Amino acid sequence: MNWNIFKKDTTKSKAPKSKTREWVDAIVFAAVASTLIRGLLFSAYAIPSGSMEGTQLAGDYLFVSKISYGPRMAMTPIAFPFTEPVAYGVKTYWGGLQLPYFRLPGLGTVKKQDIVVFNKPEEADLNLPVDERTTLIKRCQATPGDILTIKNAQVYINGVAAANAPKAQTSYTVITNGTDINPQVLHDFNITIMQQSAANTYEMTIPAEHLATLKSYSNIKSITPAIAPAGVYDPAIFPHSDKFKWNLDNFGPIKLPKKGWTVALNDSTLTLYRKAIEVYENNKVTVNGKDILINGKKADSYTFKMDYYWMMGDNRxxxxxxxxxxxxxxxxxVGKAMITWFSTDSTASLFNKVRWGRVMRPIN
Structure with missing residues (x-):
């Protein structure tokens, strides 16, 4: 009698997989593995603009660590992977299912001076899901609870001057004797002409390491920092209210909201924090005479549910x-920028497009 009725029959051999089946299995495995890696560990991003010039260049390709701050779970789970939110005018996600914000534990939290990738808050006005908004890269200047002030282009955190990025850039007013600056000098020194206000007067972004050399040229009469004076109101600057006469170079003080922090509500604080309360934390805010109502109830204060950060480009x-x-x-x-793994210069000739000196370069 055969008592081994449950024993695997080793005499039968499995039919070999077809080439098509092997390819399908390999593709499925690669898709699952890359989705897990991209979602939980690292993602690749490209720098499209010059807001971080000096530190990061347009054409840099980065690895961004999601585990540094904890991987953020997808809030819009039904979407085509590895695509932009809109491709050829068609949305690549379905916004009908939205999950609440949740982040897995990470190695740490966002620190001042970290270079951070995040979704653009301004696009909340476009009614886009958070994780489908444009990704940006900036340097964190202030963390939750900090008081940030900018005086004559210098950032202060809690009254102490913040360290400037090693290759931070700003703009200067350049006055010449009327003789044009050699275009090759502008290219070699990575100088950008932002505007020309007169025949011999320019505003230029000049890397710090080339400033002294440019000043020594015979056709340069003067180079002075271009700084907007204190008290001059710029309506483009947050919070877009003439209650606060702030501009790019003279701003604040302003306190960064922190989870659990309770702020007294009045005309001034509502101007500063209304968008956070209403848009980011999903409350209905109304003003009835002197009364402030949150979700229909009179409120004298508000307690924040999330932490908030202040991000600025190194090219100020x-x-x-x-x-x-x-x-x-x-x-x-989204995560912390860690490594520039590749870099190309769109303005260079074919054989000089790759910036080899930036390949696999740590970011700081």
């Missing part, structure tokens, strides 16, 4: 950042 006069659209909520944070 060519960066749309928190000075324009305010705080970055924690649910917009």
């Amino acid at each position: 006069h060519d960066s749309l950042d928190s000075r324009f659209w305010g705080y970055v909520p924690e649910d917009h944070i």
Whole structure:
């Protein structure tokens, strides 16, 4: 009698997989593995603009660590992977299913001076899901609870001057004797002409390491920092109210909201924090005479549910950042920029397009 009725029959051999089946299995495995890696560990991003010039260049390709701050779970789970939110005019996601914000534990939290990738808060006005908004890269200047002030282009955190990025850039007013500057000098020194206000007067973004050399040229009469004076109101600057006469170079003080922090509500604080309360934390805010109502109830104060950060580009006069659209909520944070793995220069000739000196370069 055969008592081994449950024993695997080793005499039968499996039919070999077809080439098609092997390819399908390999593709499925690669898709699952890449989705897990991209969703939980690292993603690749490209730098499209010059807001971080000096530190990061347009054409840099980055690895961004999601585990540094904890991987953010998808809030819009039904979407085509590895695509932009809109491709050829067609949405690549379905917004009918939205999950609440949730982040897995990470190695740490966002620190001041970290270079961070995040979704653009300003696009909340476009009614886009958080994780389908444009991704940006900036340097974190202030963390939850900090008081940020900018005086004559210098950032202060809690009254102490913040460290400037090693290759931070700003703009200067350049006056010549009427003789044009050699275009090759502008290219070699990575100088950008932002505007020309007179025949011999320019505003230029000049890397710090080339400033002294440019000043020594015989056709340069003067180079002075281009700084907007204190008290001059710029309506493009957050919070877009003449209650606060702030501009790019003279701004604040302003306190960054922190989870659990309770702020007294009045005309001034509502101007500063209304968008966070109403848009990012999903409350209905109305003003009835002198009364402030949140979700239909009179409120004298509000307690924040999330942490908020202040992000600015290292190229200070060519960066749309928190000075324009305010705080970055924690649910917009994607990850920490770690490595420039590749870099190309779109303005260079064919054989000089790759910036080999930037390949596999750590970011700081």
